[in-house]
Amino acid sequence: MRYTLQSGGCAAQVETLGGELVSWRDGDGAEYVWGGDPAYWSGHAPVLFPIVGALKGETTAFNGFSYRIKKHGFARRMEFRLELLEQDRAAFVLESSPETFQSFPFRFRLRVVHTVSGQGFETAYQVENLGQETLFFCLGGHAGFRCPLGEGEAFEDYRLTFEKTEQTGFLCTDAEGILSRDDRLTPDWDGRELPLGYEMFDRDVLVLEQVRSRAVRMQKGPGGPGLEFHFHGFSSLGLWTPPHKKAPFLCLEPWQGLPAFADESGAFETKPGVIRLQQSGVYSAGYSMRIKK
Template sequence: MHLTLQHGAYRAQVDTMGGELISCRDGQGLEYIWQGDAAVWPGRNPLLFPIVGALADATVCFAGRAYRMQRHGFARRQEFAVTGHGENWAELELRDSPETRAAYPYPFRLRVRQTLGEGGFTTAVTVENPGPAELPFCLGAHTGFCCPLLPGERFEDYELVFAQPETCPALIPKGGGLDRGRTAPGLENARVLPLRYETFDALDTLVFEGLRSRSVTLRHRTAGRGVRVDFSGFPVLALWTMPDKHAPYLCIEPWHGCPHMEGEGTEFTDKAYCIRLAPGAARTLSYRVALL
């Protein structure tokens, strides 16, 4: 089911499948969210829970017992219940079930609030632990933005501009995993990262950890149109478009977690950036997108 949000001339849609915001249009009707293409990447803006990225052999251990889980977790393929809906906001919830416990043996509540505001949207995700034991999880966003935005423009007409100068190599996936010793040149005392399809054809995904910047802007180099993503609270930022497809989108992905890392242990709690939530506790992470 799709829910419609409105704020002034801005319009958005939220899908109860995955709880994701799947469309955001400005006052002129310009769409900023990639609308998916089965021949390229059918996703649009999936929520990543309770893992981010791929596990080694798609397997993880909880308290010594092995479980199978596919890349980016199961939340994106689950139907969320609508718990509230106003003119410019929607709240949705996913609770554990026999299906989720087969892969992730914990009770949980995953609440998503999508809010359309003046000039953009905010996604806030709250994880609650109703169980008697500690709840380990990772959480991430995977928003696909239209790039280019207008006919006649090229992907290479756009650039990424970080809020501060950065010196940070990019971690490069191999076999779905990461190794801090396997990097490519990323940012060297620079704020601007030009976009080229060839970069993603060669490297697949650029993963940055340790950035000082808490926001990044995807913009047309001369016209300035695009989006600014505030990812405060997320320690990792990934950039991706499907290699060798040259499709008109770029995913900007704030992560609190990452794919399996070389040298990590077999327990889920050994994973980098794993959050460990005490019984009865809740944790909220949010990111904001401003349309420029």
């Protein structure tokens, strides 16, 4: 089910399927969130839980037992319960169930809270360990934004400006979505300003492991209009638009955890970046978007 949130003349839409924010329009009616055209990608801004990216053979092991989890996890495909609905805020909850136990043998509560304002929106994640053993999981955002934002503009007119200087090499995945520690793409950039081009994404997602910045701006040209994206509780950042489609959007994906590496053992608890949450523990993370005109 879909709900409308409003604040400061702006409007957003959120839905129970995946607990996802699917639209945010400014006071002039301009849309910033990707609309989900299935010809390119049917998503908008899904939550990635309990894994980020792909596993080798879609399989991992918990306590020596094998489980199958599809790419980016099951949360984005499940119905959440509406916990709170206010004019400018909505909270959705997904809890462990017999269905989730089939692929993930832990008791958990995942809460997603969307708050809108006249200048943007915030998405907050909270994971609670409801079990008696350590909860192992990964968590990520996958926020899709229209790019270009204006009519008559091109994807290549835009650039990403990072808050801090980053490593210039990006981790890349193979055709099965698996990472290699020695395979990096190094575009022509200085670690702060990254001009966008579709050819950069021919290998699919680009991953900044151990990203230093907590903010990145997507804007038209140097100092032009666009949006600013802030995130916390995540150690990596993925950049993605579907390869070879020239899709009019870009996903900014803050991650805690990574897709599988080719040399991983298959034991989930040893995955790079995995979160270890003790009994009754709570893990919080999130991101926000503000428009810049």
